[in-house]
Amino acid sequence: MTSPLLSVRDLTKRYGDRIGCKAVSLDVWPGEVLAIVGESGSGKTTLLNCMATRLEPTSGSVSYRMRDGAMRDLASLGEAERRLLMRTDWGFVHQHAADGLRMRVSAGANVGERLMAVGERHYGQIRDTALDWLGRVEIAADRIDDRPVAFSGGMRQRLQIARNLVTAPRLVFMDEPTGGLDVSVQARLLDLIRTLVAEMGLAVVIVTHDLAVARLLSQRMIVMQRGRVIETGLTDRVLDDPQHAYTQLLVASIPES
Amino acid sequence: MTVPLLSVRGVRKSFTMHLRGGVHLPVVDDARFDVLSGECVVLGGPSGVGKSSILRMVYGNYAVDGGAILVRHPDASEPVDLASAEPRAIIELRRSTIGYVSQFLRAIPRVAALDVVAAPLIERGRPMAAARDEARRLLVQLNLPETLFGLPPATFSGGEKQRVNIARGFITDHPVLLLDEPTASLDAYNRDVVSGMIEDKLAKGTAILGIFHDEVVRERVATRIVDVSAFSARRAA
Numbered sequence: 447m448t449s450p451l452l453s454v455r456d457l458t459k460r461y462g463d464r465i466g467c468k469a470v471s472l473d474v475w476p477g478e479v480l481a482i483v484g485e486s487g488s489g490k491t492t493l494l495n496c497m498a499t500r501l502e503p504t505s506g507s508v509s510y511r512m513r514d515g516a517m518r519d520l521a522s523l524g525e526a527e528r529r530l531l532m533r534t535d536w537g538f539v540h541q542h543a544a545d546g547l548r549m550r551v552s553a554g555a556n557v558g559e560r561l562m563a564v565g566e567r568h569y570g571q572i573r574d575t576a577l578d579w580l581g582r583v584e585i586a587a588d589r590i591d592d593r594p595v596a597f598s599g600g601m602r603q604r605l606q607i608a609r610n611l612v613t614a615p616r617l618v619f620m621d622e623p624t625g626g627l628d629v630s631v632q633a634r635l636l637d638l639i640r641t642l643v644a645e646m647g648l649a650v651v652i653v654t655h656d657l658a659v660a661r662l663l664s665q666r667m668i669v670m671q672r673g674r675v676i677e678t679g680l681t682d683r684v685l686d687d688p689q690h691a692y693t694q695l696l697v698a699s700i701p702e703s
Numbered sequence: 704m705t706v707p708l709l710s711v712r713g714v715r716k717s718f719t720m721h722l723r724g725g726v727h728l729p730v731v732d733d734a735r736f737d738v739l740s741g742e743c744v745v746l747g748g749p750s751g752v753g754k755s756s757i758l759r760m761v762y763g764n765y766a767v768d769g770g771a772i773l774v775r776h777p778d779a780s781e782p783v784d785l786a787s788a789e790p791r792a793i794i795e796l797r798r799s800t801i802g803y804v805s806q807f808l809r810a811i812p813r814v815a816a817l818d819v820v821a822a823p824l825i826e827r828g829r830p831m832a833a834a835r836d837e838a839r840r841l842l843v844q845l846n847l848p849e850t851l852f853g854l855p856p857a858t859f860s861g862g863e864k865q866r867v868n869i870a871r872g873f874i875t876d877h878p879v880l881l882l883d884e885p886t887a888s889l890d891a892y893n894r895d896v897v898s899g900m901i902e903d904k905l906a907k908g909t910a911i912l913g914i915f916h917d918e919v920v921r922e923r924v925a926t927r928i929v930d931v932s933a934f935s936a937r938r939a940a
Contacts, residue, residue: 475791633812640811644826662811666790680763680790687765691721698722 449511451476451617451649452497457506459492465673466492470506472668472675474617479643479650481664481681483657483696489673490653491621497651498538498619499528510617533563537610537618541625543602547594547609553580554590556609564613579608583638600631604638611642618643620652624659636662657700661685669693706775707737708800708879708910709761714770714786716756717936729936730756734770736929738879740777743901743911743924748931754914757931758881761785761912762803763793776800777878777908798827802877804885808868810857817842817852820870827875834874841870845896861888873900880904882913886920898923 450473459466467489474480482490495501497508499520508520513535523531532538540546547556557576558566566572577587583604594602603623610618623639624632640663643650654660660667660681667684669677669692677690688694716731731753738744746754759765761772767786775782776799783796797803811819820838825831842852845866851859856867865888872880882901886894894917901924904911915921921928 478791478794637811637813665794678790679766680793682764683766683790686759687718689719689766694721 448476451511453509455507457496457503459496460504467673470675474649474651476649477647479664481660481667482653483660484670488670490670494619494621494653534613535615537615539606539610539620539623541622543606546606549595550593552591552593553605557612560609560613579612583608599627603635617649622654705739707739708775709738710773711736712771715768717768731934732936734934738910738912740908740910741905742926743905745921745925745928746914746931747928752931752935754931758883762881774800801879802872802875803881804869804872806883808856808864814855815853816856816867819867820874823875837874841874845870846893880909880911884914884916886917894920
């Protein structure tokens with residue numbers, strides 16, 4: 447049997463007296479999509495940021511299985527190692543594309559920059575790969591020299607995904623990737639994410655407050671309330687037979703579809 | 704002696720409705736039956752008696768309060784207890800052993816009917832073209848108009864969606880197949896087609912557990928009927 451790609455043990459994050467998330471333990475397995483759901487303020491983004499080393503936990507640990515197979519406590523990584531990991535083996539898709547893209551350089555450069563971080567130097571090859579990736583996220587080739595400031599919200603989000611996936615990461619964190627988009631744009635983006643994740647065999651940890659997004663993309667789900675994990679399980683089991691009062695409330699609050 | 708592929712042993716299920724003041728609804732109590740290879744066991748009894756709950760527990764879609772649900776892949780020496788298995792083990796069981804045809808198709812936006820049907824084979828590593836050929840063969844067999852193959856099923860009629868759903872559930876060779884009223888929205892002709900497809904599965908040794916309200920279909924495919932009233936938690940109430 448395989449071993450987990452990422453393990454969180456007893457992780458707590460406090461902001462002064464306030465609790466971000468408390469005593470969370472979980473594993474992420476290779477190739478699976480894990481959804482973290484809950485309302486705003488439930489601690490899901492705090493947890494995601496701690497997992498992705500964007501926040502330092504108050505206590506507890508996050509470890510990751512590096513490409514050489516060794517499980518490393520992420521707190522023990524040096525800054526250079528951590529940056530390399532984030533630029534190559536990981537992706538992070540932000541809710542606001544402006545947080546994940548460089549808005550004043552071209553679409554092609556946004557994708558190419560990550561390739562250069564893994565050592566690619568040949569300009570022609572970088573451009574070819576960038577073109578290929580723009581195609582895979584359904585951005586027309588003639589937009590390669592345009593800057594993302596000129597893109598629509600859906601296009602920016604697709605570009606952010608291309609930028610993250612071009613280095614063939616093994617783990618991608620997503621924070622409300624479809625938040626704030628029109629429904630039709632959302633459906634297209636979800637379909638794209640679903641297809642790419644399956645094709646590349648990516649592991650994904652996705653934070654969403656949208657249970658329909660969780661159902662469509664994830665195999666397993668974690669429900670958070672007030673910083674704690676209150677229910678976990680197979681996504682369809684949690685949604686079709688929720689056990690906890692708060693999960694029942696969440697499920698009962700969405701219209702039948 | 705044939706070893707059952709599916710063995711339900713003393714299974715209990717109740718619902719606690721926290722939003723309704725914690726009302727406790729017992730549904731199934733001490734359900735027990737086996738399904739052997741090549742057998743079609745039909746869950747019988749009036750509606751509300753817990754047939755769907757049993758089927759959903761066997762798929763891991765509903766939590767189980769007590770008892771065991773042993774599922775055995777024909778090539779495995781030991782069964783897996785689905786009632787206590789970790790989510791990852793259930794995902795693996797669904798990939799390797801248990802197929803499920805639900806009553807309603809949960810349509811995925813933008814995906815064409817042909818690809819909805821071919822997806823389970825592609826997930827199992829079958830090349831795209833071969834998987835699509837097989838999907839086409841099934842949809843033709845189920846008389847879905849060819850003009851619909853390239854369209855997402857969201858706008859299809861109930862009967863069309865159900866045929867897409869059946870094709871998707873039948874395209875794999877899962878040793879255990881669960882059917883939740885697969886013929887409910889079909890006309891007599893297509894009900895016949897589906898009955899024939901079920902018989903083909905049985906001839907290949909698939910163990911089938913199903914709910915069929917349609918008497919004609921039930922008479923034709925059922926090898927045994929298990930009366931769920933006997934396990935109903937409400938029988939004493």
